[in-house]
Amino acid sequence: MQRLNNQTLATAAQVASTPSYDRASARAGIVHLGIGAFHRAHQAWYTEALLNKGATDWQIIGASLRSPTVKNQLAAQDGLYTIVERGADGEKFQVMGAVKEVLVGPESPAALLSVMADAQIKIVSLTVTEKGYCHDPASGNLNLNNPDIQHDLVNPETPKSAIGYIVAALDARRRAGIDSFTVLSCDNLPNNGEVLEKVVLQYAEKASAELAVWIRANTTFPCTMIDRIVPATTDADRQELEGKLGLRDEGMVLAEPFSQWVIEDKFCSARPAWEDAGALLVDDVHAYEIMKLRLLNGSHSLLAYCGYLAGFDYVSEVMREPVLAKLCQTFMDREVSQTLSVPTGFDMEHYKVELRERFANPGLKHRTWQIAMDGSQKIPQRWLQTLQAQLDGEGNIDLLCLALAAWIRYVSGVDEKGDVIDVQDPLAADLKALCDASNTPEETVRAVLNMQEVFGAALGGNAQVLAATTEWLTRINEQGVLAAVKAELA
Structure with missing residues (x-):
């Protein structure tokens, strides 16, 4: 040819x-x-x-x-x-x-x-x-x-x-x-x-x-x-x-x-x-970029880790699972939107609907594994700034901590079927070593959250984040992602 x-x-x-x-x-x-x-x-x-x-x-x-x-x-x-x-x-x-x-x-x-x-x-x-x-x-x-x-x-x-x-x-x-x-x-x-x-x-x-x-x-x-x-x-x-x-x-x-x-x-x-x-x-990109990072990229990463652990290869497949589609919408509405300043004339509700329609596009074979790459470099921008804003405003952090728990389970290197995950991340070896050396979900979460190159000094010592993330990791380990999320959103 x-x-x-x-x-x-x-x-x-x-x-x-x-x-x-x-x-x-x-x-x-x-x-x-x-x-x-x-x-x-x-x-x-x-x-x-x-x-x-x-x-x-x-x-x-x-x-x-x-x-x-x-x-x-x-x-x-x-x-x-x-x-x-x-x-x-x-x-x-x-x-x-x-x-x-x-x-x-x-x-x-x-x-x-x-x-x-x-x-x-x-x-x-x-x-x-x-x-x-x-x-x-x-x-x-x-x-x-x-x-x-x-x-x-x-x-x-x-x-x-x-x-x-x-x-x-x-x-x-x-x-x-x-x-x-x-x-x-x-x-x-x-x-x-x-x-x-x-x-x-x-x-x-x-x-x-x-x-x-x-x-x-x-x-x-x-x-x-x-x-x-x-x-x-x-x-x-x-x-x-x-x-x-x-x-x-x-x-x-x-x-x-x-x-x-x-x-x-x-x-x-x-x-x-x-x-x-x-x-x-x-003159100023900031408001647009924060909306995109927190709503699009933050939701994309949440779907990637939860979807991969649940056995889905592509994001469009994840969005066809009603439990995870509802998770995406709830994450946007309940935890991300409250942290955003919206530029004048911008329709954020339409933007969120448009994002979910894009995720569900069956023509795109966008792999959850691809989106999950380099999480230690991505999650400070995609999740942690939202998390800190919610903590400062005494808002809801439940699904942000689910996201962290799913990521921690992912970087442990073993999926829900017991198969090895090919984790592509600059800190993959360090993260796996911390997970392997921990005997309980709480030990695992505490060890990972204390990685200052990812979480800085403040979040690693936050008792509320530690407790909620530990609870989610425990439920993921015992029930699997789908069952744990379904029980929460029901």
Whole structure:
């Protein structure tokens, strides 16, 4: 079967929309670190819309800081790939041309740094997941014990971390007298731009006080809120697309029809007019981002841990189980909504209904196991801020403690059938060791809640949280998730 590429684009055009601009004459203005499926289905999708409108200075040079997988997928396809939008009404296909090329950091750090230091690049954006910020989630400070950070401080010309690359490229521009680029975080972190700015400056201060002063004066780090469900692509998905497209596309990505991007309008350099493609440019992202993190991501994680333990592979299956669908709605209504400040004119009740409909979308095969990854990095933003707000207001924390108990049971590494769970988390070994060394649910909960790198100092010693989480873990261990939740919600 022929591959999707420039020569076969006419074949793809029979069933998919294709780029309407001359890709050969388009120029790159963005470098994106962490060019996984989400970026290709979200930020690149908005940028493609502008390229199709004639804004051809904004192609993207993607960079992987770990694996050559995406480069290998796209190089043979001239950077082209298909977004398959799956909704309740069927599928829609769009061939994307926004990605000009893909570099792999470990193959040639110098090549990536050279591109980032080029004056033509105005924005360096990133989706490297929470752990890619090399920070302590509880404090937000740079983790100077992180092996990649330790390596990069000693070897600044061959960095491994996104932070190391950003600072080295900014230093190269400073030395060459080239204006700074805007650093644009597109990861699911509250105040993501502020978090990124903090760790970049802490790193820069270790490298050079003069450099840190220059970055403060010349570089901006806008906050963003990003939202689109992008499940992992499987071989079966590729095979299915091949039958419809008549071409093999190794770089295809899946997405739901819904997409949202809220961006703080704080750029130190030129930028694409993303608002012309549907993004929202605002003075303050905070309220939007907190709603999304607590309602969407918080509920998603709750469904992932409870659903996985109950034996469900996909979130849409979880939402077809009435007990867990009711759990999701009750969690949103009873425990999350009370902690939110709603922007003027925003309909939060409609938003919650829309979220549950998106979770239930049967076209998306979004694995509970995938959402459950890296929980120690995610739950401070998704649950713990809500929990602290409810404690401060003497509100209801029952289902937040259920969420914690389900996560603790998940990271213990054994599901309800006694099968081993493949826990993917930076702290997986430490968490499992704590669970294995504990003899009772209370000991387990106490040990885990005392992990200050996740919970900080306050929550670990809270007697109310300890008691409620212990009660839930006991019930999960004895009855299973479904029975325990059903009894509670009845």
